[in-house]
Amino acid sequence: MKVIVIGAGLGGLTLAHGLRRAGVDVVVYERDAASGRPQGVSLHVDERGMSALRACLPPAHFAMVEATTGGPREQTLELSCSDGELAVTGARPCDGAAGRARPGRQVHRPLLKAVLLTDLDDVVRFGAEFTRFERRADGTVRAWFADGRTDTADVLVGADGIGSAVRRRYLPDVRVVDTGRRMIMGATPLRAVLGTGLPGLIGDSPARVHLHGTTMVLGVLRFTEAPPAARKRWLPALRRTAAEIEDYVMWALPATREPAMELPPALRTIVGEAWPDFTVALRGGMIPPPPVWPARPVTLLGDAIHLAPGFGGNLAMRDARRLCEALAEAHQGRLGLLDAIGRYEDTMRRDGFTKVSA
Ligand SMILES: Cc1cc2nc3c(=O)[nH]c(=O)nc-3n(C[C@H](O)[C@H](O)[C@H](O)COP(=O)(O)OP(=O)(O)OC[C@H]3O[C@@H](n4cnc5c(N)ncnc54)[C@H](O)[C@@H]3O)c2cc1C
CATH class of the missing domain: 3.30.9 (D-Amino Acid Oxidase; Chain A, domain 2)
Known part of the structure; x- marks a missing residue:
């Protein structure tokens, strides 16, 4: 199985580590250059985020995160x-x-991001802005990038944050509302x-x-x-x-x-x-809960589909763990691919949106 992830943020990189450890072929396309841009300084990471990191990261990466949290x-x-x-x-x-x-515990965000990027040089492609996708007759998905590049995989994951281009193409009725x-x-x-x-x-x-x-x-x-x-x-x-x-x-x-x-x-x-x-x-911003959509080989995680002031990073990493576990089962032949994506999306919709709208 091959998975294309759009966005090298907290969710996309957590997913990439988890999939790689599960033996799934994964490529992450990131719009920014490798030097990145400032995205805030620290995160309050709770058990949802920590357990996702523990499950998806190689042990030394997780030990580095754990050792450098605050009290x-x-x-x-x-x-x-x-x-x-x-x-x-x-x-x-x-x-x-x-x-x-x-x-x-408090975590230094640029340090967490750097830990997540460590040892993924062969997986992450920087300077690659996703623009659109096409579902093909053989069930695969082809992604296009602003520089004319294309890539094809069994699954396309939009982990591209609040302005998600994957969401705009896939679920165009889902809107981000400015809370002021x-x-x-x-x-x-x-x-x-x-x-x-x-x-x-x-x-x-x-x-x-x-x-x-x-x-x-x-x-x-x-x-x-x-x-x-x-x-x-x-x-x-x-x-x-x-x-x-x-x-x-x-x-x-x-x-x-x-x-x-x-x-x-x-x-x-x-x-x-x-x-x-x-x-x-x-x-x-916030995203009102959208009506349920059928599972297809395109899915979304984190801020690309739900926004949670103050704990969106935890939800993005938890989504990544859940999606990784579901795709790993499909990869091992224990679950059909669309059943795996549907199972992930059911839990993501249940837990992501109820918390946001509560
Ligand atoms: C200042 C601040 C403080 C916060 N504090 C907390 C906190 O304490 N705890 C907490 O849990 N959450 C916190 N959050 C929220 C948290 O940062 C987000 O919820 C989290 O980063 C979402 O992760 P993500 O992987 O979904 O998206 P992101 O981390 O936003 O990553 C998306 C990635 O996709 C890339 N991308 C976008 N468009 C494209 C495209 N077209 N093609 C390719 N790549 C693309 C972006 O460059 C980015 O790298 C905070 C947010 C901010 C801004």
């Missing part, structure tokens, strides 16, 4: 500010209930903000600071093992520069048209000392 995050702290001083006023459990985060939510997200070296007292106050927990009717989100990533040492121990093939990162504070602020609000001194320092390269502006 356990089991509650979200609520902070308020009085006379410029921040204080913890409460805590909510990370229990996944009522839209709350699940227990998890805008955020600015950044990261600041921990050493630059130690004097503010904030890192000691919040520890490893995510924190929400309530300010003038808005909320700033913060989280300190103290690597369990320094990434350069972990690289040496677990994954020397990892690009050396990918491991050159120090402990930091990530933060996210809603972007509004209101005049800039006055931040308390600790938060002013955090925003003022941020690394410019990691500061990104985000816009919120």
Whole structure:
């Protein structure tokens, strides 16, 4: 069996590792160049994402991810500010209930991406923008790329994120709705903000600071093992520069048209000392659940088909694991190909959309 994956993001690369380990021929086509582009700084990865990585990655890759997470995050702290001083006023459990985060750990996103790309040189084709596909009479699927390239496989997987060209071609009625939510997200070296007292106050927990009717989100990533040492121990093939990162504070602020609000001194320092390269502006979107579609040799995973603010990466990696398991069964002849894809899509629709729309 051969599988073409469009998109070398979290979901597409997790799937590629899993399929390769299952003996399936897989090729990933990625629009960006190998140097990539900034896609945010850190991710809260919960058991859905971690168990997918554990199942799909080679053991040394997974050990590298595990060694370089932050500490356990089991509650979200609520902070308020009085006379410029921040204080913890409460805590909510990370229990996944009522839209709350699940227990998890913070992961440095560019490092995770670099780990996922390690040892996939023969699988990932960069600078290849997918444009369209055609289903052929023999049951295979042919994919076209902007530079005129084509490739043919038994299955085409759209793992090409929120603007998915595969989704637009395959399920043209599925639309991304702009929620109007805008955020600015950044990261600041921990050493630059130690004097503010904030890192000691919040520890490893995510924190929400309530300010003038808005909320700033913060989280300190103290690597369990320094990434350069972990690289040496677990994954020397990892690009050396990918491991050159120090402990930091990530933060996210809603972007509004209101005049800039006055931040308390600790938060002013955090925003003022941020690394410019990691500061990104985000816009919120959602995909209303579409009607069920029949299984065909084209499918979608992750943000290409469902959007989940704050946990879409976990869902993309879980989709990848589930699709990988289903395709591996088809590859071994224990399940028909369309039955395998249908089984995956049933679980993806059930779990991806109910959480998003809840
Ligand atoms: C700032 C920020 C913070 C976030 N925090 C969290 C968090 O804490 N926890 C969490 O779980 N999630 C988080 N998310 C969401 C998470 O990043 C996404 O849900 C996740 O990246 C989706 O993975 P994916 O593989 O579906 O798509 P992506 O990771 O977006 O990958 C899609 C890939 O497809 C490529 N592509 C697109 N079009 C084409 C084409 N035509 N041809 C070829 N390639 C193409 C893109 O270049 C990209 O590499 C966050 C997102 C952002 C932006």
